[in-house]
Amino acid sequence: MRLDIHGGGCGHSCCLRVENLSVRIGADSILKDVNLHVHCGEMVALIGPNGAGKSTFLKAILGQREYEGIIAFSEPGQRSKKPRIGYVPQSPAFDPSDPVSVSDLFACCMSRRPAFLGLGKGMRETVLECLERVHGEDLIDKRVGTLSGGELQRVLLALALEPMPNILILDEPLSGVDVEGMETLMDMLDEIREVYDLSILMTTHDFSMLPRYADQVVLIDRGIKIQGSPEAVLSSEEFHQAFHLKGGKA
Ligand code: ADP
Ligand code: MG
Numbered sequence: 001m002r003l004d005i006h007g008g009g010c011g012h013s014c015c016l017r018v019e020n021l022s023v024r025i026g027a028d029s030i031l032k033d034v035n036l037h038v039h040c041g042e043m044v045a046l047i048g049p050n051g052a053g054k055s056t057f058l059k060a061i062l063g064q065r066e067y068e069g070i071i072a073f074s075e076p077g078q079r080s081k082k083p084r085i086g087y088v089p090q091s092p093a094f095d096p097s098d099p100v101s102v103s104d105l106f107a108c109c110m111s112r113r114p115a116f117l118g119l120g121k122g123m124r125e126t127v128l129e130c131l132e133r134v135h136g137e138d139l140i141d142k143r144v145g146t147l148s149g150g151e152l153q154r155v156l157l158a159l160a161l162e163p164m165p166n167i168l169i170l171d172e173p174l175s176g177v178d179v180e181g182m183e184t185l186m187d188m189l190d191e192i193r194e195v196y197d198l199s200i201l202m203t204t205h206d207f208s209m210l211p212r213y214a215d216q217v218v219l220i221d222r223g224i225k226i227q228g229s230p231e232a233v234l235s236s237e238e239f240h241q242a243f244h245l246k247g248g249k250a
Helices: 054-061 102-110 123-132 149-160 179-196 207-213 230-234 237-242
Strands: 014-025 028-039 043-047 068-072 085-088 167-171 199-203 216-220 224-228
Touching (some): 149 167, 149 179, 179 207
Parallel strands (some): 043 216
Antiparallel strands (some): 014 068, 216 224
16 A cells, blocks of 8 residues: 655656565565656655565665666656665674774775785774764774674764765664664764755664654565555554554554
């Protein structure tokens, strides 16, 4: 079911266009007939129970899962342009005793120098500029394993934003983050979205954030059950059924 928040057809320029997407793993149908348009500068939240296929959907967009259907990065009728996709994976676990620092992590991802040689000349400045985007300059010398959930997400976000992508994909960035950290992270994503006209596609189980930050919410459970404005989706029968909620508004 589609509660169209853009009026009749899709008259907007699309940054990401998914049509009739299906994913099978072995004999198992994980996703069936998924249709979704994400517009430039739009924040889209994917919600659904565990095992619904949310991460699989993101992986198909990232080219890490085989699929049937269309995943294009343009408007219908135009040739699909290859976008730069920034990806923040579901929080990886780092050992608190691991000596790897935030600057080491950037050195591994951004430079060809072995991390044990430290940051090259000028590179520290670049890393500080990247961390500045997430207000995290003070994290540069911290050990990754000692960061709080919110700090780690900000560091991973800073990595995903260099170079600046056209689309940013985040898999459950709010899990393991306390309420204060969630607001900080969502405010930051909102600011980055606006400043860079970035499209953001993220999965989350935190529904309280949706009305304030999401332009569009998509409820997935092996296929799209309902999509539309946060208010419409969160008060829908489909939402209550998917999460076994009894009556009332979310
Ligand atoms: P979600 O992110 O919504 O929790 P996933 O996309 O991770 O769900 O998984 C959807 C379904 O696909 C689950 O039933 C999961 O077991 C299955 N699945 C995901 N990845 C694999 C895989 N590599 N091999 C087999 N089954 C998988
Ligand atoms: Mg997942």
